[in-house]
Amino acid sequence: MAIEQGNVIRGVVKQLKNNPLPAIALAGLGIGMLVAKGSSRFRMRGVEMRPLLKLNSIKVERSVTIDRPAQELYSVWRNLESLPCFIDHLESVKVINPARSHWIAKGPAGMRLEWDAVITAEKEGEEIAWRSVEGSQVETEGSVLFRSAPGNRGTEINVSFEYRPPAGPVGAAFARLLGRSPSSAVLEGLRHFKQYMETGEIPTTEGQPKG
Amino acid sequence: MKAVCWYGKHDVRVENVPEPDVLNPRDAVVRVTLTAICGSDLHLYDGFIPTLKKGDILGHEFMGEVVGTGNELKNIKTGDRVVVPFTISCGQCFYCRRELWSLCDNSNPNAWMAEAMYGFSGAGLYGYSHLYGGYAGGQAQYVRVPYADSGPIKVPSEIPDEKVLFLSDIFPTGYMAAENCSISPGDVIAVWGCGPVGQFAIRSAFLLGAERVIAIDREEARLDLARAGGAETVSYDKTDDVVETLKLMTGGRGPDACIDAVGMEAHEPGIAALYDRTKQALMLESDRPHVLREAIQACRKGGVISIPGVYSGFIDKVPMGAAFAKGLTFRMGQTHVQKYMALLLERISRGEIDPSFIISHRMRLDDAPEAYRKFQKKEDGYIKIVMNPFQ
Numbered sequence: 168m169a170i171e172q173g174n175v176i177r178g179v180v181k182q183l184k185n186n187p188l189p190a191i192a193l194a195g196l197g198i199g200m201l202v203a204k205g206s207s208r209f210r211m212r213g214v215e216m217r218p219l220l221k222l223n224s225i226k227v228e229r230s231v232t233i234d235r236p237a238q239e240l241y242s243v244w245r246n247l248e249s250l251p252c253f254i255d256h257l258e259s260v261k262v263i264n265p266a267r268s269h270w271i272a273k274g275p276a277g278m279r280l281e282w283d284a285v286i287t288a289e290k291e292g293e294e295i296a297w298r299s300v301e302g303s304q305v306e307t308e309g310s311v312l313f314r315s316a317p318g319n320r321g322t323e324i325n326v327s328f329e330y331r332p333p334a335g336p337v338g339a340a341f342a343r344l345l346g347r348s349p350s351s352a353v354l355e356g357l358r359h360f361k362q363y364m365e366t367g368e369i370p371t372t373e374g375q376p377k378g
Numbered sequence: 379m380k381a382v383c384w385y386g387k388h389d390v391r392v393e394n395v396p397e398p399d400v401l402n403p404r405d406a407v408v409r410v411t412l413t414a415i416c417g418s419d420l421h422l423y424d425g426f427i428p429t430l431k432k433g434d435i436l437g438h439e440f441m442g443e444v445v446g447t448g449n450e451l452k453n454i455k456t457g458d459r460v461v462v463p464f465t466i467s468c469g470q471c472f473y474c475r476r477e478l479w480s481l482c483d484n485s486n487p488n489a490w491m492a493e494a495m496y497g498f499s500g501a502g503l504y505g506y507s508h509l510y511g512g513y514a515g516g517q518a519q520y521v522r523v524p525y526a527d528s529g530p531i532k533v534p535s536e537i538p539d540e541k542v543l544f545l546s547d548i549f550p551t552g553y554m555a556a557e558n559c560s561i562s563p564g565d566v567i568a569v570w571g572c573g574p575v576g577q578f579a580i581r582s583a584f585l586l587g588a589e590r591v592i593a594i595d596r597e598e599a600r601l602d603l604a605r606a607g608g609a610e611t612v613s614y615d616k617t618d619d620v621v622e623t624l625k626l627m628t629g630g631r632g633p634d635a636c637i638d639a640v641g642m643e644a645h646e647p648g649i650a651a652l653y654d655r656t657k658q659a660l661m662l663e664s665d666r667p668h669v670l671r672e673a674i675q676a677c678r679k680g681g682v683i684s685i686p687g688v689y690s691g692f693i694d695k696v697p698m699g700a701a702f703a704k705g706l707t708f709r710m711g712q713t714h715v716q717k718y719m720a721l722l723l724e725r726i727s728r729g730e731i732d733p734s735f736i737i738s739h740r741m742r743l744d745d746a747p748e749a750y751r752k753f754q755k756k757e758d759g760y761i762k763i764v765m766n767p768f769q
Contacts, residue, residue: 234472320472351490362484366468366525367450368402370487370502375401375514375522378383378393378433 226329227350231357234321235364237313238292243364244311245295253359253369267300280305306330324360326353380767381435381518382746387425390436390750392743398514398522403450406526408462412539413516414439415749415763416464416547417573418641418688422507423750426642426664427690429491429508437517438464438504439546441539444530445520453527460530462523463715464547466502466513469528480712485525486511500712516546517746519767531719534727540734541726543764544578549733550718552578552639555686556586558709559635566590566628568676569609570669571639572600574736574762575686579637580607581731592627594620596645599759606735621676632678641687644668657694664691674701685710736762743767 233240243249247268251257258271258279265286272280282305288296296310309328316323362369383393398407416439421427441461444454454460467474471483482501486492491509492499502524505515514522523530533542552575559567567583569576572595583591584607593604596614604611610627617623624633642665645651657663673683674697683706701708725731738761741749746765753760 232472234470234475355490358489362468365470366404366484368404370485370511370524371401372487372512372514373401374399376379376381376395376398376518377431377435377514378381378385378391378395 226327227353228325228327229350229353229357230323230325231354231361232316232321232323233361233364237315237322240322240324240360240364241292241295241313244313244360245289253363254356255359270305324357326357379519380743381514382437382743383432384422384430384434384436385432388423388751388754390423390747392746393433395435395518397520400446400448401522402524403448404525404527405446405448406444406451406454406523406530407446408440408442408460408521408523408530409445410440410442410516410519410521410767411459412441412543413437413518413743413765413767414543414546415517415746415753415765417575418506419750420754421641421643421688421690423754424643427507427509429488429512431508431512434505434507434512435514435518436505437515438506439543439548440504440516440521441533441543441546442521444526447526451527454530454532458530458532459535460532461542461545461719462504462516462521462530463545463550463719464504464506465529465712465715466504466511466524467529467716468525469716474528474716477714477717479714479716481714488512503712517743517765517767519743529716531723533723537726538734540737540764541732542723544574544733544736545715545719545722545726547713547715548574548736548762549578549582549722550715551575551686551713552580553582553585553718553722554713555579555637555639555684556582556588558684559583559586559588559637559682561586561588561635563587564589565634566592566631567635567637568592568594568624568633568673569604569637569639570594570673571641571687572597572604572611573639576600576637576639577603577607577736577761578733579639579686580604580609583637584608585725585730592624592633597756600761603735603761620672624676628678632676633681634678635682635684636673636677638669638673638683638685638687640669641685642666642689642691642693644670653695663694665689665693667693667696671695671697674704674706677704677706679704680706682707682709686713737764739763741765742769 247260247262250260256272258273261269263269267283267285270282270284282303283300284297285300287298294312298308299306307328307330312325314323359369379397380392381395383391385391400407419436422430444456444458444460465480466485467479467482468484473481473483480501485502486499488508488511489499502511502513504513556579565588567588569579572593580591580593591609592612593609594612595601601611601613612620612623644666654666677683738759741763743765749763752758753763
């Protein structure tokens, strides 16, 4: 399938520029992977924040059916560097080696979070599981499963991951944004992936005329 | 460019706004040659559909000439003359592939909003609130048309705009309402509401083989038009009991199928009216289901209730016991416009129907505020207004 990366990225950037809050609130899967670790110092740009309450671990599970073969969906997903095309809040993913990757997420007020993740399990066309590395700024683990849906309905994707809301200010900012509904944020990421894979574009009205 | 913008209940204005651009690779931009006001636009005008924003461009019935295309468009090019379906559909999801175009999985950028209200989201629609995607509408000089390769139908130059414009909504909507009745020989179809959709439902029921059509309304001009289409008529002003009247007209059986071409803003008499209006005012009920109640009572056992009239929220005191006891079938929903456009264009080309019969007023886009006001009040025989945005 022809993937109009430039176009999608343009759309995402536009959306962020015009309306940063929804774009971040819609933050897809990556945000869930974000956990600022401990209460040590956090690098932030221009924002002073109070330390946070400690909360319990949160588990998010979401499912979507996409009318494409499991292998195709798996391949696009496994090419981690393309994930920012459909997950709004991700700035970039850099593959370091087949198991390890470096993630940068953009947050509110120009904040950024960076962490390394390792693939802990993978089955071609069926499953990818990950975990943040020891000592990362961010801590999480989760998996995505790809299963053929019955009767030629495409592929059922199930995402599940767990994270503990962080005890630091950056994490706090993200947690506040995400905390209201992390699972709808995940669904939005999955929806964009589906739209992208089924139609080659993500629908938008950003930039259309109004009175 | 000029566009009709919504500013609140009973407040639409013609504004100068920027022209639309291609935003996605499968978009087209259409220069509008003819556009119309739909009865369902009155639900927006009357403030019954949530999630409109001030300045939103209205309109979902339009046609014109393609003047811009995205770089992935293969089968549509600049200069093509097209009618655009009001349902925005990707053409590639589970639903579009099964001709359930108005249920498209992918075209609503605000799907989460519809999911919060309805559990799931259907297709985006032009100019019909942010719940339905927030797409700028067609009561304008130019419109951006997403997925332009899986919706707009090219029309031959020899057929004038007025004959094909209504392929965008009301003709397919009336036709689908009749098709949903699964008409067999001898069937009597009752149609509540003789507005444009009702009128097309009447004519479509005959095209699909109905023996008789009984049309119900209270506006004499609309009943006249229904009779011109071959229907027998029942006027609310001349009967106290529509259900009994329909029984008398059908040998005591009741109509084989009932079409509710009115929807959520039904007028109704008596205590029930007080009940529904009070609950609406208290936000305990969003829609007034008078016609639906009547249709359920009137329909013959084992019959079909077909609902093209728009409902958007909650209704109350629906006689579910009667529906169950009589084994009724309900069919409803936004029209799968793309499914019907080619088929109905064919019928128009063969001269089986000339949809321009429905037009009561031809106006300029600048006159839209007056048009909305009079259409809403059903003044001066207003049934269907078309506007040429460049006049």
